[in-house]
Amino acid sequence: MIHNFNAGPSILPKEVFEQASAAILNFNNTGLSILELGHRTSLFQEVVDEALGTARELMKLDSDHEIIFLQGGASTQFFQVPMNLLNEQQTAAYLDGGVWGKKAIKEARLYGHVDVVASSKDRNYTYIPKDYKIPADAAYFHYTTNNTIEGTQMHSIPDSPAPLVADMSSDILSRVMDFNRFALIYAGAQKNIGAAGVNMLVVRKDILGKVDRPLPSMMDYREHIAAGSLLNTPPVFAIYVCMLTLRWLKALGGVPAIEAINNRKAALLYDTLDRLPIFRPTVAREDRSKMNVVFVMDDPALEQEFQALCKANGMVGVKGHRSVGGFRISLYNALPLESVQTLTEMMNEFALKKA
Numbered sequence: 001m002i003h004n005f006n007a008g009p010s011i012l013p014k015e016v017f018e019q020a021s022a023a024i025l026n027f028n029n030t031g032l033s034i035l036e037l038g039h040r041t042s043l044f045q046e047v048v049d050e051a052l053g054t055a056r057e058l059m060k061l062d063s064d065h066e067i068i069f070l071q072g073g074a075s076t077q078f079f080q081v082p083m084n085l086l087n088e089q090q091t092a093a094y095l096d097g098g099v100w101g102k103k104a105i106k107e108a109r110l111y112g113h114v115d116v117v118a119s120s121k122d123r124n125y126t127y128i129p130k131d132y133k134i135p136a137d138a139a140y141f142h143y144t145t146n147n148t149i150e151g152t153q154m155h156s157i158p159d160s161p162a163p164l165v166a167d168m169s170s171d172i173l174s175r176v177m178d179f180n181r182f183a184l185i186y187a188g189a190q191k192n193i194g195a196a197g198v199n200m201l202v203v204r205k206d207i208l209g210k211v212d213r214p215l216p217s218m219m220d221y222r223e224h225i226a227a228g229s230l231l232n233t234p235p236v237f238a239i240y241v242c243m244l245t246l247r248w249l250k251a252l253g254g255v256p257a258i259e260a261i262n263n264r265k266a267a268l269l270y271d272t273l274d275r276l277p278i279f280r281p282t283v284a285r286e287d288r289s290k291m292n293v294v295f296v297m298d299d300p301a302l303e304q305e306f307q308a309l310c311k312a313n314g315m316v317g318v319k320g321h322r323s324v325g326g327f328r329i330s331l332y333n334a335l336p337l338e339s340v341q342t343l344t345e346m347m348n349e350f351a352l353k354k355a
């Protein structure tokens with residue numbers, strides 16, 4: 001049995017894999033593969049409608065907010081956001097909470113001024129900066145809700161006088177949140193909502209259309225909204241997988257239900273790490289991520305031994321990001337509690353043997 005703790009692309013529900021596989025051979029008994037379906041057909045329109053409708057329902061979005069599917073990964077949003085929202089003479093406020101936030105800052109500087117209101121770089125991004133002031137005249141305030149690489153997470157939405165913009169790639173739909181408080185949310189699908197190749201973007205319509213620069217149609221959110229995510233050929237299969245995953249989440253009981261499961265998984269793993277001195281979590285306790293759990297062992301030989309043990313027991317994706325080292329265990333929505341139970345039992349036995 002394989003336990004998949006990959007950081008992204010990552011595990012999806014088993015029934016999603018089964019349904020997606022079946023649809024490659026025969027989509028909804030049409031005799032056609034999902035891979036050969038025209039994107040302007042009513043068959044695919046139903047897929048897009050269900051995906052966007054379910055996402056809207058799960059997030060309880062109000063009518064001021066639009067949802068669209070885009071391509072280019074979350075990394076494209078690092079520049080597409082300032083392109084659409086930031087005039088050259090304006091300033092956007094950014095929180096530098098990790099590697100992904102830092103990349104977003106770099107790209108924003110191509111389009112306007114950037115005010116980095118706080119950074120946790122001084123301690124290798126192992127905590128969330130707390131005391132900072134967001135200027136009221138900032139075009140927007142951008143932050144990363146969950147720092148996938150470093151394993152930190154913002155547990156509440158910051159009070160901001162400027163419109164809130166968030167990269168939620170690695171924790172979207174994992175916990176109850178007032179999504180309507182955001183002016184813009186983006187997320188690559190490959191962690192919590194589907195297959196790689198598509199982004200989900202939520203935007204409050206009134207913040208658009210305020211920049212002076214000309215925007216290529218493919219870069220202009222308004223064009224994608226007007227075209228209902230079908231401005232050009234969309235990633236048909238990736239959107240289909242999102243639709244199946246969102247349908248799965250809805251049937252499970254939606255965001256509150258998955259949050260309860262995610263809380264149990266994270267509590268079990270962190271309790272185990274805290275109890276066993278041979279493992280050392282790297283992140284400030286109050287900022288620990290429930291999606292990506294990062295820890296090290298002080299003895300490199302033991303780290304290697306534990307790595308090998310994971311491999312022998314079918315546990316994949318446990319190695320930490322190359323910039324952090326140690327281990328990273330990703331606990332995305334689709335990861336079953338049983339996988340965490342198996343892992344923590346193995347940790348207990350390992351620690352006992354080494355004590």
Ligand SMILES: *Cc1c(COP(=O)(O)O)cnc(C)c1O
Pocket residue numbers: 008072073074075076100144146147148167168169170188191
């Ligand atoms: C994975 C990730 C990204 C990068 O996504 P791509 O789709 O590879 O561009 C950006 N931000 C966060 C928070 C991520 O977890």
